[in-house]
Amino acid sequence: MNFADLGLSDELLQAVESAGYTEPTPIQAQAIPPVLMMKDLIGIAQTGTGKTASFVLPMIDILAHGRRRALMPRSLILEPTRELAAQVADNFVKYGKNHDLRMALLIGGVQMGDQVKALQEGVDVLIATPGRLMDLFERGKILLTGCELLVIDEADRMLDMGFIPDIESICAKLPTNRQTMLFSATMPPPIKKLADRFLENPKYIEVARPATANTNIVQHKVMVQSRKKREVLRELIETDNVSTAIVFCNRKTTVRELAKSLKRHRIAAGEIHGDMDQSSRIAELERFKAGEINVLVASDVAARGIDVKGISHVFNFDTPWHPDDYVHRIGRTGRGGASGRAFTFVTPEDAEAIENVEKLTGNPIPVWGKGGDDAPQAAPEPAAAEEKASGSRRRKRPSKAEAAKAEEARPEAEKTEAAKPATRRSRKPRRDADEAPAYAEAEVVEAAPAPAPKPAERRAPQPAPVVMATAGQGDWNGPVPGFLNVSAIS
Known part of the structure; x- marks a missing residue:
């Protein structure tokens, strides 16, 4: 099957061919015909399957007939992030070059003036994030009563980001006799409820589990x-034939700190996260695409918004909190039939999170280097390390018979020496930290020193008995004067 079999116009087929595509992906082959027939659609497809073109291409042909009006967009595409919105806009520019269609992009982080001006001139396609759209609507800068076609993209991501109430509010402001398409990688109950409420007898398409x-x-x-x-991340970057990689972190602060750390170790790294303004994020992405940096540290804001060919590796520096994010993160590699590699760092605290990921995907994730020397080794359990450390200092206690036999065999000089009052020996100085055994991450527990004696309480002096020294053993042999209140020392 090729694109000509899907019922697209000649002008659109020329644009698709010039973009280098000849055969549609499964989601495109199944979604384009019902969309052209003006049917509602639910598309379940993982990232990297060509989902965006499955609604962009038929929309261009549908919107080719009709005229635009000021402040009243003819179609609306809702995206969860700025990057995804910009990616969809790029698709419209690429495939709609032979059509007279006007597009506007409503996203945060950029000046609102240009966006309002575009709406006043009239647009055929409005691509927006829910927050900026609601903002402009409340300001009276946009009317939604003329919208004939609605696309809710990445619906499960919308749910994770808390946009479902905004989407419900937006849908309520649109005409009821519209065409609606909903795309998602998963179908949790809140998304199904949303679809049941706002879609009418939709065509259900699922190209992958x-x-x-x-x-x-x-x-x-x-x-x-x-x-x-x-340390393990740097080792993998240096040894696993990494050409370009994205490193995902759960927190924005981790993104910033990790990017700085990689730069200090002379790794060409950049960063992208939600605290950056849109121009800075776009500039960093352009550096990544141009090859000026080959490692991009990112938060989940970029997990579904980066479409860069040839990414060889994805590193989950933090195990994702939400299992769905795992699929979307690693989907940045292995795109377009190419192969890719994904490494997820799992600490003892991540046991539940990685278990949820494996339940969702239905397959256990193999441990890197299990049974080999190339595996980054986890630290032994603290109890085991303590037992190992303390066990190395233990000595076997001799039996009573062995002790008696050893005592008889001792030379007389040693016995005489042993009979003398014991003098306090100084403790052996503790080894320096760099001399301690290098157990991986485990704390070596030294033998606890004997508790220090408590300071003696102050007591009132008591009169001591008078003790007379034996003749010849001391310098004083007389009575002790009472005012001294001390005893003679033998």
Whole structure:
């Protein structure tokens, strides 16, 4: 099957061919015909399957007939992040070059003036994030009563980011006799409820089992302690033939700190996260695409918004909190039939999170280097390390018979020496920290020193009995004067 079999116009087919595509992906082959027939649609597809073109291409042909009006967009595409919105806009520019269609992009982080001006001139396609759209609507800068076509993209991501109430509010403001398409990688109950409410007899398409990972991606989990994660990441970047990689972190602060750490170790790294303004994020992405940096440290804001060809590796520096995010993160590699590699760092605290990921994907993730020397080793359990450390200092206690026999065999000089009052020996100085055994991450527990004696309480002096020294053993042999109140020392 080729694109000509899907019922697209000649102008659109020329644009698709000039973009270098000849055969549609499964989601495109199944979604384009019903969309052209003006049917509602639910599309379940993982990232990297060509989902965006499955609604962009038929929309261009549908919108080719009609005229635009000021402040009243003819179609609306809702995206969860700025990056995804910009990616969809790029698709419209690429495939709609032979059509007279006007597009506007409503996203945060950029000046609102240009966006309002574009709306006043009239747009055929409005691509927006829910927050900025609601903002402009409340200001009276946009009317939604003329919208004939609605696309809710990455619906499960919308749910994770808390946009469902905004989407419900937006849908309520649109005409009821519209065409609606909903795309998602998974179908949790809140998304199904949303679809049942706002879609009418939709065509259901599922090209892959929900939340399955791309089979072209070789996946591994790396068992590691938290303090060793940076070191292991650098080792993998240097040894696993990494050409370009994205490193995902759960927190924005981790993104910033990790990017700085990689730069200090002379790794060409950049960063992208939600605290950056849109121009800075776009600039960093352009550096990554141009090859000026080959490692991009990112938060989940970029997990579904980066479409860069040839990414060889994805590193989950933090195990994702939400299992769905795992699929979307690693989906940045292995795109377009290419192969990719994904490593997920798992600390002891991540046991439940990685278990949830494996339940969602339906397959256990193999441990990196299990049974080999190349595996980053996790630290032994603290109890085991303590037992090992203390066990090395233990000595076998001799039996009573052995002790008696050893006492008889001792030379007389030693026995005489032993009979003398014992003098306090100084403790052996503790070894320096760099001399301690290098157990991986485990604290070596030294033998506890004997508790220090408590300071003696102050008591009132008591009169001591008078003791007379034996003749010849001392210098004083007379009575003790009472005012001294001390005893003679033998």
